Amino acid sequence: MANSASGESIIGRFVKIVSAFDDRHTSMSVAELGRRTGLPVTTTYRLVNDLLLERLLEREPGGDIHIGTRMWELVSRGSKMLGLREAALPFMEDVQAVVQHSTTLGILDSDEVLYIERLGSDKTIVDITKIAGRLPVHATSSGLVLLAHSPAAYQDSFLARPLTKFTETTLTDPALLRRHLAEIRQRGFAAMPGVIVPESSGIAVPVFGPDNTVRAALSVVVPRNEENAAARVPVLLAAARGISRALGWRGELKGTLRQSH
Amino acid sequence: MANSASGESIIGRFVKIVSAFDDRHTSMSVAELGRRTGLPVTTTYRLVNDLLLERLLEREPGGDIHIGTRMWELVSRGSKMLGLREAALPFMEDVQAVVQHSTTLGILDSDEVLYIERLGSDKTIVDITKIAGRLPVHATSSGLVLLAHSPAAYQDSFLARPLTKFTETTLTDPALLRRHLAEIRQRGFAAMPGVIVPESSGIAVPVFGPDNTVRAALSVVVPRNEENAAARVPVLLAAARGISRALGWRGELKGTLRQSH
DNA sequence: GGAGGATTACCATTGAGCGGGAATCCTGAG
DNA sequence: CTCAGGATTCCCGCTCAATGGTAATCCTCC
Missing domain, CATH: 1.10.10.10 (Winged helix-like DNA-binding domain superfamily/Winged helix DNA-binding domain)
Structure with a gap:
């Protein structure tokens, strides 16, 4: 060639x-x-x-x-990333303003999480996400959200391969992970304490496109010792709905949860 | 080839x-x-x-x-744009929050203004800037700021060619423009009412790099009929200094104004 | 001045790129 | 169902742009 x-x-x-x-x-x-x-x-x-x-x-x-x-x-001009980013940015700013910790937007690409945008580089906590940077799916809240809402076939193939254990809390067992994914789908968010670096935990929610499939994951990284990190969830959920709607999503159709498993 | x-x-x-x-x-x-x-x-x-x-x-x-x-x-990962953008974004958010109109960051490239970043798509006013979009230098406040702080040789060659008149207020006469550029350098900002679209006016200030040369122009687009648009200038100036410093700029050396003409 | 690296110049060899043409696949209209 | 028009893939011989070694030149800093 x-x-x-x-x-x-x-x-x-x-x-x-x-x-x-x-x-x-x-x-x-x-x-x-x-x-x-x-x-x-x-x-x-x-x-x-x-x-x-x-x-x-x-x-x-x-x-x-x-x-x-x-x-x-x-x-930049021709890429679809710009559209996604522009739809998300205003909402991300709101989240960042309220949560005061770094806010990221990630997509699933080549079996990894690719971060499209990131606001608020917070020096006080450990956050290794970078714009245009990649992190493993199973060791990030964003990744797990994206995986949880992916087609079942993809999940199966992903869970079939060996997964690296980064910290004590990193889930690597397929069965355990599968149960976790179900929970994430049901609750509507993922909250993972220290799965990639021990000091910080991520909270992520899905962003949907017009066809009701996941487009991206919106997430914040907070110190792991934070009192009730779950309190962050509503803000994220609201923002994610805003982004989804900006992308052309029109409310949840019946059977939203059906798409996976 | x-x-x-x-x-x-x-x-x-x-x-x-x-x-x-x-x-x-x-x-x-x-x-x-x-x-x-x-x-x-x-x-x-x-x-x-x-x-x-x-x-x-x-x-x-x-x-x-x-x-x-x-x-x-x-x-994205390899480009220097990311660095510039990341340095600028926090300050741009501040400006956007205060001014409430769209805020842009532009650089000079191939004799045009290339917009790197833009916050706040304000539907109420006419603003034709787009991220990764281009506009003519002589018909934008950003462009004039960038030109004003460019090497004299470049200014000469630029002013030597014919310039399109977009609206009544677009400056196309070289001598007039030259005087205008001097004013911009002296005052530290450019305020151009309706030079590209009649309804809106732009205000722009320079952003400097470590070597004290212009890196970019920070600007806001406001409705042309706004009372005293000049009141926006201090915010922009302050933000621009912040960005410059984030880029490694260390205060104005003696002879800042000397670099052009 | 000279050692070590970066950059440019030269050039014989060759297979990757080329693109016209034809076959096949798709899709929507009638 | 058929048919037309377009999109896509296959086929294939020609050819010159790309290749990459060697060597000369240019820097630059001891």
Whole structure:
């Protein structure tokens, strides 16, 4: 599928190049980029030049490369994420204002939770969510909410594989998890104390789309020792309904709970 | 530079494909994509398949294509926009809360203003800014602020070209504009009534980076008939300083105004 | 001045990309 | 049910853009 000796397409290499950048490495020299991607030196330079021409990458004064403005623009403008984000943001602001802890919006992607938006970086508690960052499904409240409202077939396949135990409270037993998911569906929220980092607990509720399937999970991260974290739930539920409605959801149809199991 | 008869590289075609999507067209059939991009049918299908394999594009149940989650993720994670946005967001929320009109953050890119973030979609007034959307520099308060604090050489080249007159108040005369830019630098803000749409006016202030150059413009859009729009300025200035500081700016060095003209 | 790395230049080789054409699948109208 | 028009997939020979090694050049900091 490619001219390359290694059998990669240009697209594949493009992905490698873009993947080399992350929040800790927003810019680097071409040589370093070559090292990080593992691409042949010459090839890296040629490819980078092509990308510079299209402004998908940009060269900064020092010579280092970073992801181009144009790239951000094109992707942002055409992506469906923007719609979701814009629908959610006003409600998230309300939640954040009331709860005073960081509020996140996550979706399910490639068997992980991908965080789309996050408000209020609260230094006082441990919160490892990042925008465009990923966390495992079974070890986050958002993930469990998303999983709980996924098609049964997906749940089965997910629960079939081995799950990492991050802390004492991380659930890894399929049967136990399955019961937990049922509870989450019934109660309408997930409250998980310290399933990924011991010091904080997450509370999450589902956000629905027009077809009444889950689109995202809205959640807050609070200190684990908080008195009654459950008191946070109503605010979240109300906000989630607001977001759902903004997405075109029109109230719960009969059989909302039927979609899973 | 390409195998194609038309002499385009794959990268170029990739750009064409991604560009075919925007906020009004977040998904479409492959055939339509082919039409919009002008690429040969077969080529479109092959290319789309490659992109689907890498998850840069995604196929929805109906068969339509949209920009992939992975694409958004990679670009967002690696892009410097996120840093700017995250630094600005808290302050923008404050501004939005106080001013009660839509608040935007824009940067200068390819001789246009590119809006990075926008809070509060206020239906009561006309505001055509969109996230990842562009507007002309000389017809927006943000644009004029950015231009006013750009290197003199850039200003000269910009003012050398013909400028479109959008409304009665749009400034298009180079000499007049130049004087206006000086005022903006001196006063520290731009207040432009109806320069792009007659009904609303924008107020913008500069945001600085560590090297004391402009990074972005923070602005609000208010109804044009508002009593004293200038009263909004202090809030904006304060917020802009906050953002600048979050970006690593350390107070104004002597010679702040010297950088331009 | 010179060692070590980053960047550019050169160039022979070749298979990935190309795209026209035709077959097949879909879908909605009559 | 049939049929038309469009979307999608298959097929396939041609060809030149992409490849990546080697070597020269440019930096930059001891």
